[in-house]
Amino acid sequence: MTNTPKLTELEIDYLSEIFNIGVGNAASSLSQMVNQPIKLSVPEFTFISAEDLVILLGKEKLLCSVSQKMDGPFMAQSLLLFPENDSLEIVKKMLGDHLSDESIAELQNEAMSEIGNIVLNACIGSLSESLETNFKIDLPEFERSTPKNILQSKNLNTDDLILFIRIELTLSESKISGYLAFLLGFDSFAVLHDNLKAKLNTLI
Amino acid sequence: MINSSLSIYQSVAENIDIGIIGLDKNQHIVIWNKWISDKSGRTHDDSENKRIEEIFPELSETRLIDAIDYAYRYSAPSIISNVFNRSPLPLFNDNAEKIIQHINVIPINNENEKNCIIQITDVSASVDREKALEKQVKERKNAEKELRITLQELEKASKIKSNFLASMSHEVRTPMNGIIGMTRLLKKTATDNKQDEYIRIIDDSAHSLLTVINDILDFSKIEAGKLILEENIFEITDIIEDVVKLLQPGIEDKKVNIKTIYDSNMDYSYLGDNTRLKQILINLLSNAIKFTEEGVITLSVQKNGNDKIHPSLRISVSDTGIGIDQEKLPSLFNVFTQADSSTTRKYGGTGLGLAICKKLVELMNGTIGVESSPGNGSTFWFTITVGQSSSDQITTKTNNYDLYEKLEDNKFTGKVLLVEDVLVNQMIAKSILKELGFDVVIAHNGQEALDIFSKQPFSLIFMDCQMPVMDGYEATKRIRKYETDKRTPIIALTALAMKGDSQKCFDSGMDDYISKPYELEDIISCVNKWIKN
């Protein structure tokens, strides 16, 4: 079972808000890009272990993953995950439904990379802004595989924590669920936590 | 040294086949390589030290500008793919066509100074490939759609054809049944020779007409792919004998002999459609008889090859008749062809016979052919593939011609329920059954049949299939439900027009069927089979 770190209600609230702003900005960008109303929200988040994550997402399920490494006061890998057919649907809807499924599959890699890039940049940007820190961010990497393989390729350690966020994308009357995952080393989490506490202290 | 290494990089930047724009800490252009100059029509000097929005004001509030903003604010790299952004920058190739671009915006931190590189790749070629793929996919999908529509229409047409065949078959066979049956009854009431002769002519005509009708319906059925071959055990010798006996009257006033020859090395018992085989032989033999005034007609049956599991037979009908012109031979088996129109007038026939033979032979995985020349007679031959029948499956064959003898000796007793709505058909069937010695009770439809059946037992039930109020299938189903220990044989009287009709009879609980129009022999052999006397 995951060793869920203790965050106070206020800390949870703050973190939620940071991601809400992040995905909100991402939604604006995406919407502007394809000229369609797009909504993104963060209904829930939690801390989870890699094993539990694999179980949650389904061992054999095919996911599309876009990941960006971030390095600053702490190091982390940010991921945007969608089940494969949902990912195809998103691309299809954003491109306007007139392309065949075969063509969509061809474009999926590139399209998802861009979408992931926009969402992850916005979230990391929001974190940067709120915590008043800076990160060096890498170009996005796309992968289509099972949760196990995806996490394995990120070289997680057993005591690493995953900040796991479920996001909901609303686009042309479809609601699609995806996930953001921030893979944090134990130290990284501590630094993040400290930053959160510090920021909140200025408000109280 | 620094200069030379710098100039290597500069050379690279200038000659590379990618656009490179470099921005300094104030977002001013400091690198503007040759590729970009060429494609944008703006030189390095025109662009140096300006912001991108200054050079391209139309780009404000676009993805590219946002991406540059993110690069400076958060050190975040961006990819701007052609999937969602075709041509963010106004760049053109040599043919003045807009270049489709893939752009990477990459923040660079140089000694705590924020810079940015914008890297632009021309992906027009891959986009063309994507378009071609999409076109292919669309064409394939259209073709599939059209194929589906065509198939649907074909199915519809086929259904219409089937329904037509079914109703035609039934509509035509019923009055034929009436004519033939009634003629038979009339014969019994004939009081003088003249009436006898007239009746004989009517009977012959009716049978001729029936042959023609059956030919046409058969042919249509085969064309529509609705003819199915049966699988019965038969003795080839019996079939040949039956056919010869049937057509014997045709050579009575001719100086013609019919010989039959069998391969000494062959089995006689096989599995196949004996009725259709008979049909082919009747056709060929009657042709031979028609066109031969004197001499010999030889029917020969031989083994064709050594396959034990799917034995093949070669059967030929040779005659010493008038023969056929060489040039007429190729088209003989075509529809509606006879040797010439004079033969039609002299010898009659529809011209369908040989075409039907060919189709039937082909359905039996065989071939058919002819050798002939004028004055030297003709040999019609065909091969068919049949099935093996194991010797212990042989059942005693009922030779219908012996039945007449049986009839005289053994009359039957018992009650028979005749379920038939058409008056003419009722009369015919009733008279035949009475002749055989039965007590006949008549029901006009399925419902009546049920009511009557519930009140008295019967040795046998003849059930017409098409009736108003309740049809034969339904009535049979209900009778079977009603029965407890004793099972009364139910024989279907059916026009048997369509594939699956006989199966429908069995499925509803019937034991056997007689197809209309039926003859006395049909009823007799059926009764023999199902009544244990």
Place this chain on the structure above:
Amino acid sequence: MPDNKTVLIVDDSKVSRMMITAIIKEKQPEWILLESANAAETRELAKANNINFFSIDLNMPGKDGLELIDLLQHKYTDAKFALLTANIQEHTHESARKLGAICINKPITEKSISEMLDFFND
């Protein structure tokens, strides 16, 4: 400004409310600040108090910010409304504008809240 205005800050995030409150307290110390976390609470407080200015978050569970503004506007015709959102899509702006509200961009900063206050004080 001499008059004591009452501001109702509507946001499901406590931290956001804290941040907005802190900034307004700094800039308009004499104003009365009320908070609510959702639409229901908002309507209760609006009924019980004379609210001059509403600061409403777009993204809330249940009725979202725009729907809430639409509702309140009809009842409280003199009040001014600000819609706070990270989502700056054109059609969101349009909708806010149609309701006579200002659209303020999140994250919550001194700058964005000042913008809101300027709108209120106009």
